[in-house]
Amino acid sequence: MKVLAIRSKTFRESYKEDIRLFQTIWIKVWMGLFIVFLSLLPFLGDPYVVYLVNISSVAAISALGLNILTGFTGQISLGHAAFFAIGAYGTAILASRFSLPFWVSLPAGGIVATVAGLLVGVPCLRLKGLYLAMATMSFGVVIEFLVVTLDGLTKGVRGIAVPPVKLFGYALDSNETLYYLLLSVTALCLITASNIIRTRVGRAFVAIRDRDIAAEVMGVDLVTYKVMAFAISSFYAGIAGGLYAYLMAYIHPEHFSFLLSVQYLAMIIVGGLGSILGSVFGAVFITIVPEFIKSFAEGLSRIFPVLEGRYDDNWNIAAFGLMIVLFLIFEPKGLAGIWGRVKTCFKNWPYTY
Amino acid sequence: MELLEVQSLSLRFGGIVALADLNIKVREGGLHAVIGPNGAGKTSLFNCLSGVYRPTTGNIFLKDREITGMKPHQISRLGIARTFQNIELFANMTVMDNLLLGRHVHMKTGPFSGALFYGRALTEEVHCRLKVEEIIDFLEIEKVRKKPVGSLPYGIQKRVELGRALAMQPNILLLDEPVAGMNVEETEDMARFILDINEELGVTIIMVEHDMGVVMDIAEIVTVLDFGAKIAEGSPQEIQANNRVIEAYLGQE
Ligand SMILES: Nc1ncnc2c1ncn2[C@@H]1O[C@H](COP(=O)(O)OP(=O)(O)O)[C@@H](O)[C@H]1O
Numbered sequence: 001m002k003v004l005a006i007r008s009k010t011f012r013e014s015y016k017e018d019i020r021l022f023q024t025i026w027i028k029v030w031m032g033l034f035i036v037f038l039s040l041l042p043f044l045g046d047p048y049v050v051y052l053v054n055i056s057s058v059a060a061i062s063a064l065g066l067n068i069l070t071g072f073t074g075q076i077s078l079g080h081a082a083f084f085a086i087g088a089y090g091t092a093i094l095a096s097r098f099s100l101p102f103w104v105s106l107p108a109g110g111i112v113a114t115v116a117g118l119l120v121g122v123p124c125l126r127l128k129g130l131y132l133a134m135a136t137m138s139f140g141v142v143i144e145f146l147v148v149t150l151d152g153l154t155k156g157v158r159g160i161a162v163p164p165v166k167l168f169g170y171a172l173d174s175n176e177t178l179y180y181l182l183l184s185v186t187a188l189c190l191i192t193a194s195n196i197i198r199t200r201v202g203r204a205f206v207a208i209r210d211r212d213i214a215a216e217v218m219g220v221d222l223v224t225y226k227v228m229a230f231a232i233s234s235f236y237a238g239i240a241g242g243l244y245a246y247l248m249a250y251i252h253p254e255h256f257s258f259l260l261s262v263q264y265l266a267m268i269i270v271g272g273l274g275s276i277l278g279s280v281f282g283a284v285f286i287t288i289v290p291e292f293i294k295s296f297a298e299g300l301s302r303i304f305p306v307l308e309g310r311y312d313d314n315w316n317i318a319a320f321g322l323m324i325v326l327f328l329i330f331e332p333k334g335l336a337g338i339w340g341r342v343k344t345c346f347k348n349w350p351y352t353y
Numbered sequence: 354m355e356l357l358e359v360q361s362l363s364l365r366f367g368g369i370v371a372l373a374d375l376n377i378k379v380r381e382g383g384l385h386a387v388i389g390p391n392g393a394g395k396t397s398l399f400n401c402l403s404g405v406y407r408p409t410t411g412n413i414f415l416k417d418r419e420i421t422g423m424k425p426h427q428i429s430r431l432g433i434a435r436t437f438q439n440i441e442l443f444a445n446m447t448v449m450d451n452l453l454l455g456r457h458v459h460m461k462t463g464p465f466s467g468a469l470f471y472g473r474a475l476t477e478e479v480h481c482r483l484k485v486e487e488i489i490d491f492l493e494i495e496k497v498r499k500k501p502v503g504s505l506p507y508g509i510q511k512r513v514e515l516g517r518a519l520a521m522q523p524n525i526l527l528l529d530e531p532v533a534g535m536n537v538e539e540t541e542d543m544a545r546f547i548l549d550i551n552e553e554l555g556v557t558i559i560m561v562e563h564d565m566g567v568v569m570d571i572a573e574i575v576t577v578l579d580f581g582a583k584i585a586e587g588s589p590q591e592i593q594a595n596n597r598v599i600e601a602y603l604g605q606e
């Protein structure tokens with residue numbers, strides 16, 4: 001009897017180890033080094049790099065949300081920017097007009113976006129694939145329109161100036177001071193999302209994506225979980241939007257166009273559908289790529305003077321489109337898939353086969 | 354005592370009659386086989402029992418409770434689990450996760466407690482893993498626990514699907530052609546598992562199967578369908594000697 005008790009205890013311990021987020025000591029070491037590197041980054045120089053990391057963090061949280069809906073649950077959305085916008089405007093209005101502090105206005109923006117997600121999720125229940133893409137896209141267009149039209153609330157095309165975050169009496173009004181706050185919120189979002197995905201709710205999402213009828217026969221209520229995916233996804237989008245409002249200190253309807261929704265979709269496809277880490281990879285990649293295209297365009301125009309001053313957003317749109325196509329054809333698992341292969345390669349090294 | 358009772362069940366798809374005025378009673382603890390030529394309506398019967406199809410007319414009772422027209426996820430909560438003729442596993446999930454999903458109805462973790470993954474959510478996860486591990490041991494699939502099921506051979510996938518249904522701790526297990534496409538050895542293993550589940554775990558089993566060897570060996574009672582109607586019912590010996598059954602099968606060839 002006693003032996004049995006001891007055995008089951010070690011079993012239990014080993015399962016706890018089994019479900020730990022960071023499995024091996026090496027992953028912990030690498031994570032530690034990475035965190036140290038990130039914390040020192042603002043002191044290492046280029047403020048533009050800090051700005052890019054900030055923008056990438058915001059994008060990562062939003063892409064994470066879309067990945068939960070599209071990558072994990074299989075409900076495609078072309079209107080993700082709308083939830084991002086709702087969060088941004090929710091937070092901005094609460095912070096500017098009602099002077100609410102950061103720790104109230106940010107979650108409140110997230111909650112407003114969640115409510116919007118619930119409202120969109122319910123009528124979308126019966127839609128799949130292309131039809132769902134069209135419905136969410138229309139929602140995005142409607143929100144874009146409303147943001148301009150309801151100018152009593154949103155100040156329309158004049159935009160809203162957002163007061164800086166105040167923490168412990170300090171105003172975080174620069175990229176460097178916001179940097180740590182943004183990274184912390186991003187880490188929190190990534191951890192909670194990973195936890196949701198590796199427990200009951202996440203399994204239900206993936207089951208719905210893979211085989212909805214079998215999922216239902218196993219006891220998963222499709223209605224509840226499909227709507228829940230919408231709600232969770234828009235919560236993260238809303239939080240990202242709120243952070244964006246603080247980071248930019250000013251928001252304008254133009255920031256939330258249909259192109260942004262396409263960009264989020266590009267992030268999760270390039271990063272890896274159904275991968276938390278992939279959302280981060282994709283967000284960083286898609287944020288940085290335009291920078292390279294810009295330098296590339298500048299380089300080109302030095303060789304071909306006709307191109308002088310021709311670089312604009314359309315170059316980026318074309319690049320995103322090209323990348324989506326290339327990844328779908330050659331690496332459907334995205335950067336996360338490549339990362340996984342590199343990791344196994346190292347794990348097994350030097351026994352490559 | 355009857356655990357499941359089907360009363361004059363009919364199912365039509367436009368002009369096609371999939372089930373015609375079907376009456377079946379399944380004893381608690383029984384191992385009931387349903388046989389019949391292709392297209393006889395066996396899978397349709399399972400789809401009605403598990404709520405995937407809504408019957409055109411007729412009633413289904415689980416003990417005293419009517420379950421006709423309930424949704425699949427409601428029926429699964431009442432203790433009816435099933436496997437599918439064409440494997441319906443979640444191909445991108447590991448064996449472990451597929452089985453854990455089978456425990457969905459026995460778990461409570463929602464998005465909030467899941468996000469924190471602390472306290473009750475963690476305890477529940479660990480507890481369910483232990484339960485699932487028992488099933489993995491029982492079905493002898495320890496080696497593939499962490500493999501995505503899509504990468505596994507057909508015979509193993511069939512076993513995993515049985516495991517996923519078992520993880521639901523059902524009172525009734527519906528098995529749609531559990532040994533179809535298996536070799537002799539795999540078939541014997543599967544037959545042994547089915548018997549063990551029925552006898553040792555006390556789970557009532559309804560099994561659709563074409564392999565007459567297996568049916569004759571392990572079934573206690575056999576119902577024969579043809580064109581959606583019941584043409585015979587009895588012990589395996591009685592069925593083997595039944596002229597209408599022989600005709601139905603010969604007519605098909
Ligand atoms: N969803 C459906 N739509 C139309 N016809 C169907 C559907 N499901 C089953 N049927 C028809 O019902 C009949 C019985 O099919 P099925 O139950 O699969 O037979 P079995 O499992 O005995 O081979 C067949 O004629 C089949 O074509």
Ligand SMILES: [Mg+2]
Nearest residue numbers: 395396397438
């Ligand atoms: Mg069938």
